[in-house]
Amino acid sequence: MTDLRERFDEYRQVEAPDLWDRIEEMAAATALQPPPIRRRRPLVVALTAFLSVLLVGFALYLLRADAEPLAPADEPAPPANGGPVSTAADLLDGWQAAEGIGRALREANDVVAFEDGFVLAGGAVWVSDDGVRWEWVRRLPLTDSHGYIEAITVGGPGLVAVGGDFGAAVSVSPDGRAWTRVVHGDYEAVDVMYDVAAGEDLIVAIGSGSEGAALWTSPDGATWTQLDDDAGVFHDAFVSSVTRFRSGFVAAGGVGTGSCAGLEASAAVWTSPDGLAWTRTLIATGMTLDDVAAWDEGLLAIGSAADTGCGPDYLQPKTRNDDLAGVWASPDGVAWERLSTPDFPAPVDAVWLRGAADVGAGVLVVGGTMRFGPGDVGEEWVPFASFSGDGATWTDVTSSFDRSAFPEAGWLSGVVATESRVFVNWYGGLWVWGAPPPVATGS
Template sequence: MGRRLAPRWSGRRLVAGLLAGVLVSAGACAGSSDDDGPVPVRWSRGALPVPDGTPGRVVVRDVTVCGDRWYVVGAVEAADGETRPAAWVSADTRGWTPVGVAAESFYGQRAVLYSVGCRDGVVAAVGARSGGVHGNPRVVTWRQVPDGSLVEVPAPFELYGGAEARNVGRIAGGAGGWLIAGNRVSGAAVWGSVDAAGFELRAGLPGLASDDRGVTWAYDVAAGPAGWVLAGVVTGDADAAVVWTSPDGVGWTRVGLPGDGARERPQRVVMAAGGPVVVGVRGSSFGAWRAEGDRWGPGGWRAAGRFGTGAAGGSVQAVAPLAAGLLVVAWDGARHGLWVSPDAGESWRPMSGPDDLPVGGDRSAGVAAGAGRVVLVVDDGREGRLWVAPAV
């Protein structure tokens, strides 16, 4: 694992939408479109110390804010390519400390942590390392214990792997516990847990699994006051963008997202401005869909704004909710770009990234926002980098 236009904006609207996560300099507020240039943001480079043990380079995959702490997850990669799981924590995004990671299994000791979620101030993570006869990812989960460290959760191979395996994706925490999004031979699936101490596979469920309408694929999951939302597609004669909603993570309702016939692939889902917002590829651009309030079912979703170009060869890699908006990291096939919306996906404007934002290579990215600052992590297969945009 680890080898992954806008209408006029008033200054008042922009600052109000970004205040909780991205505070921009004066003069950044005037403007209406891509032609006005990116919203300027002051980035500073952060440092993640290599945890005790075999030396190597820092690998970064994901970041989240959880309670009053920030967490980054990834690995340490030695010169010979061997990896070991790693995580870091910070109270202020300035200084970072390695988190203890207790791994017991062969693949757990070599895993790269690629997704981290939060629930009630506690984190849980998913990681994997390719291996075995077929070189498939061997998935392992971790839960946080009272001393702050992460401990491996024992699981039989068939829970995440085996003959029915496809992939295991991202993890999210909510009022009902934890869910991991992924896919099995039967189609879209989830793994659920009350406390992240043991997960149950829920595959082949009506509405979620593949059927005569096509093959289902789930990419991401988020939790909100009305339950869970999965984002994905149904592939068939004509691919369809969909979400699945569930009050309990067991019973699911499939909802088609409105489209215009272009290639559409929802890839990330977050809760913003009181409801779920999905972001992904929409033809040759990126774009969003959103539901209003508690209307998450059929008829409650609509297509929102589009942004960027080059989406046909790219992907939305990370999304962070702001007070009333969104911050997106997207890959256009050549480079990473940052985009910000002050109104939960309706309008968009590019945002300036760090000067040394990597391009090309084997890449992954994560972003989180809260308490007046943003943390961005990007890995290009050669170096894991972290930046912070502080409040000003």
């Protein structure tokens, strides 16, 4: 097939009109009229000015006191169950909005615990000691184009990050700060790499290829080999997530192409004992899976109703929770049982469950819900998060996140649990649970 990028670049020859004058006229035609100017009595003006000065001075005093670096309190001891969360009630409080990420810098996609801190990656790379305050370390490696990282894992020489940059891209780092691009794939063969997982002896990355999903393996993070899918288990499939499971790997996504009928898509799971030989299992119709995570000595997978992808009515509104999204569990990756579905805030037209993680006392699932806008055109996604200790009873914890820090947040795009922290990210930022609250130093 002809290089798509070259073909789309032909659009650059299409001259766009200059509409700025028209835009200014449109804006002025409906701009609000300014409020009338009112004359005030001199005494009122003087009192207002005096109070304003007092308020400004007080605010400056407070800011000056807070300008000193904050020393973190002692780290709390992690609960005995191995995860940072002991009870469902824990998740209802204690979330902090991450600082230093910067909304102008594209997306925040994945975070890992590394050595004594954390590394966040997406449209750039950030590092942090406590998971709250982040330091931007660099733009994406080696190019000044639109490169981005979809997922990051500890492995190889330190860290391995996969994503896209007009073709699949893999980069490695020993410390989270110095990065080297090791792969920049053929755009036609492998478009984007979406996830990566490191096993004992092998690193596996999954992505989108020309005939379906693509899978790469590496012994060291530096040299990669694309898997020959002779058995066709990845044909006509898209894989969203891969995770290490026991001594092998599990991947999750969907199968089904061509038709505009979303019901023809099926939720699929792939298992492999070694990262090289894979077996596919279809577990549901009308849904595709977005994440699979280790949970309760087995696995948990989450998915949502398949997008029809055709026409302006691209999502058929559904009313039953079970038709909107699903949660499944498996002891071995092969036999899957559907669990109860979280309750979604009604009314809702669509649900997207994107991430799941075992946070210690149970599983936290995040994503978003959507209502069609006026005229069934505009879509408004809002965050959604739910917790379950047993897979049967769910507690909505969406309100736990301080939306004032990120008022523009739509869907939540991931959840990661480390020994001491839980991270929930959306497109432009991050919330963190488990970090000690800041303590002001004495002045």
